[in-house]
Amino acid sequence: MSDAIFTENLRKVYAAPSMRRFRGLSSRGSGPPPIVPFAPVRTTDKGVVALDTLDLRVREGEFFGLLGPNGAGKTTTIGILTTRVTPTSGRAMVAGLDVTAAPDRVRQRIGVVPQRPNPDRSLSTLENLVFHAAYFGIPLDRAEQHAVDLLKRLDITDKADARVDALSGGQQQRLMIARALIHEPQVIFLDEPTVGLDPQARHDLWEILRDLHAHGRTIVMTTHYMEEADQLCERIAIVDRGRLLACDTPERLKASAPGGTLVEVTLDGEAEAAVTPALAVAGVTRAEAHGTGLHAYSERGGEAIPALITAAQSVGRVVTNIHLTRPSLESLFISMTGRKLD
Amino acid sequence: MSPASVFWALLRRDARVARRELPSFLVRTIMQPVLFIIVFGYLLPRMGFVQAGYTSALLPGIIAVSLTLSSVQSVALPMVQDFGFTREIEDRLLAPIPIRLVAIEKVVSGALQGVLAACVVLPIARLIMGPIAGLHLPNAALALGVTLLGSTVFASLGLVIGTAISATQIGLMFSIIVAPMLMFGCAYYPWRGLDAVPAFKYGVLINPLVYVAEAMRGALTPSLPHMPLWVACAAMVAMSALFLAIGLRGFVRRSMS
Ligand SMILES: Nc1ncnc2c1ncn2[C@@H]1O[C@H](COP(=O)(O)OP(=O)(O)OP(=O)(O)O)[C@@H](O)[C@H]1O
Numbered sequence: 285m286s287d288a289i290f291t292e293n294l295r296k297v298y299a300a301p302s303m304r305r306f307r308g309l310s311s312r313g314s315g316p317p318p319i320v321p322f323a324p325v326r327t328t329d330k331g332v333v334a335l336d337t338l339d340l341r342v343r344e345g346e347f348f349g350l351l352g353p354n355g356a357g358k359t360t361t362i363g364i365l366t367t368r369v370t371p372t373s374g375r376a377m378v379a380g381l382d383v384t385a386a387p388d389r390v391r392q393r394i395g396v397v398p399q400r401p402n403p404d405r406s407l408s409t410l411e412n413l414v415f416h417a418a419y420f421g422i423p424l425d426r427a428e429q430h431a432v433d434l435l436k437r438l439d440i441t442d443k444a445d446a447r448v449d450a451l452s453g454g455q456q457q458r459l460m461i462a463r464a465l466i467h468e469p470q471v472i473f474l475d476e477p478t479v480g481l482d483p484q485a486r487h488d489l490w491e492i493l494r495d496l497h498a499h500g501r502t503i504v505m506t507t508h509y510m511e512e513a514d515q516l517c518e519r520i521a522i523v524d525r526g527r528l529l530a531c532d533t534p535e536r537l538k539a540s541a542p543g544g545t546l547v548e549v550t551l552d553g554e555a556e557a558a559v560t561p562a563l564a565v566a567g568v569t570r571a572e573a574h575g576t577g578l579h580a581y582s583e584r585g586g587e588a589i590p591a592l593i594t595a596a597q598s599v600g601r602v603v604t605n606i607h608l609t610r611p612s613l614e615s616l617f618i619s620m621t622g623r624k625l626d
Numbered sequence: 627m628s629p630a631s632v633f634w635a636l637l638r639r640d641a642r643v644a645r646r647e648l649p650s651f652l653v654r655t656i657m658q659p660v661l662f663i664i665v666f667g668y669l670l671p672r673m674g675f676v677q678a679g680y681t682s683a684l685l686p687g688i689i690a691v692s693l694t695l696s697s698v699q700s701v702a703l704p705m706v707q708d709f710g711f712t713r714e715i716e717d718r719l720l721a722p723i724p725i726r727l728v729a730i731e732k733v734v735s736g737a738l739q740g741v742l743a744a745c746v747v748l749p750i751a752r753l754i755m756g757p758i759a760g761l762h763l764p765n766a767a768l769a770l771g772v773t774l775l776g777s778t779v780f781a782s783l784g785l786v787i788g789t790a791i792s793a794t795q796i797g798l799m800f801s802i803i804v805a806p807m808l809m810f811g812c813a814y815y816p817w818r819g820l821d822a823v824p825a826f827k828y829g830v831l832i833n834p835l836v837y838v839a840e841a842m843r844g845a846l847t848p849s850l851p852h853m854p855l856w857v858a859c860a861a862m863v864a865m866s867a868l869f870l871a872i873g874l875r876g877f878v879r880r881s882m883s
């Protein structure tokens with residue numbers, strides 16, 4: 285079996301108790317439900333649909349990226365693959381094992397860097413690593429040697445004997461990375477591992493990940509940084525609202541990005557009315573409204589800006605902000621999801 | 627890589643933490659019993675408010691209270707934190723063993739801490755109270771067995787509590803569950819004494835502490851009136867099983883989303 289990860293029709297619906305309470309409070313009126321602006325997720329009576337029939341396939345030894353805006357379902361996907369979230373339906377395999385049928389054996393083969401650091405606060409930094417290794421059956425002396433090496437690599441050696449409460453956010457994040465590697469897992473999951481790291485630590489982590497990749501490990505990483513995904517990942521999946529929108533190499537994804545420069549014009553009100561006049565501007569191949577944002581794809585770069593401002597004014601809108609994005613993963617992302625990553 | 631070796635590693639982790647927190651552990655678990663011993667086992671008999679024989683009824687009950695507090699707290703308190711905002715337990719949930727074993731390890735380690743507390747309090751009690759009529763120590767193995775069984779009941783109860791409440795409810799839990807349990811647990815008076823108040827005599831039977839205290843009387847002061855040992859032990863086994871089942875369900879529910 286050459287698939288490190290395989291999912292089929294994966295679905296996750298979270299029960300939403302807080303919603304029930306919310307409805308309970310507002311149940312006196314029988315009016316329409318409140319409109320939540322930019323509500324990115326679908327909610328049903330049963331709860332929040334976090335994943336909606338997601339199909340993924342990651343090859344053994346592949347460096348795979350998951351890109352998506354907040355609430356897209358990235359953490360949920362990783363949660364299912366790391367046996368921490370029970371799928372509502374569908375199938376997920378990791379290292380050839382079904383995550384629901386053989387969770388213990390899956391855990392034996394994976395390392396996980398969570399989105400939010402969750403070190404064992406009753407233990408010191410070094411103990412966190414040594415005990416985690418012990419949970420994977422690694423004898424003490426070997427674990428300790430390996431832990432010391434990892435701490436050095438992640439540049440937190442001076443914190444080895446400190447209580448984890450004494451570590452800064454970025455240092456805790458590094459500890460999480462060390463913990464995910466201590467038992468030398470076959471498949472490594474990293475959920476936004478570089479958030480909160482300074483540029484140096486971020487590049488150090490990139491080196492570590494490249495090295496692990498070179499040694500044949502499978503790596504699955506979520507990130508909000510396009511540059512990171514572009515530089516590291518062999519293939520990238522773009523997900524939004526629990527669905528897979530695209531999955532390909534960064535090169536091919538970039539090539540499929542809509543032509544021209546993306547001009548994002550922010551207006552002082554709904555942008556819908558400005559779409560038609562914007563489409564009439566010379567060089568604009570495509571225009572869409574996203575709330576107060578008017579997204580226009582221009583083949584002549586920034587030259588279209590004055591005409592777009594005029595177009596907005598012609599429908600009584602005032603421009604409050606303008607942003608240009610060259611054709612890139614980012615413009616593809618925005619064209620697919622209508623939203624920016626950060 | 628066997629589940630037993632992972633289980634052992636989890637136990638070693640708890641031992642490491644317990645050793646580091648030993649002073650606060652001791653204060654937390656033996657303070658209350660020791661204060662009780664001083665007032666009811668030393669001061670009141672000397673003042674003549676209670677009969678000298680009262681210490682014989684009190685001692686086994688105090689031991690039961692010590693192991694109760696210790697095992698409930700050493701499971702419930704860290705677990706509330708473990709499942710709190712930071713979800714510290716996650717690193718153990720990633721261990722390659724069934725999740726239920728992680729919970730069972732917590733119960734085992736909590737029960738061992740209960741035994742430890744009982745072993746610390748017994749000599750202190752004997753020291754403060756002076757000679758205790760009817761104390762029969764040759765049954766040490768039996769007493770230890772009762773202690774272990776009783777600690778298992780309360781460690782399992784700690785699992786139920788630890789998975790059911792949130793950090794903000796800890797104080798409430800002690801006022802609503804633990805305090806009444808201690809007062810109506812036949813720890814400070816023998817169950818047979820309740821013959822005088824039949825409504826209480828049968829009402830308190832839902833309280834697990836009753837069986838631990840009575841079994842402890844059966845083991846430490848066998849010549850004094852107490853519930854038949856086998857009845858108390860059977861009840862403890864049944865209650866352990868019940869709490870463990872509920873606690874395991876709660877643990878799995880809290881661990882998986
Ligand atoms: N434990 C939970 N209970 C209820 N709903 C949840 C839970 N976890 C996630 N959700 C919901 O599921 C959806 C997907 O969440 P998820 O955490 O997978 O998104 P994400 O892609 O990781 O987002 P982010 O970039 O913000 O980390 C969101 O709408 C979120 O509100």
Ligand SMILES: [Mg+2]
Nearest residue numbers: 358359399475
């Ligand atoms: Mg996330």
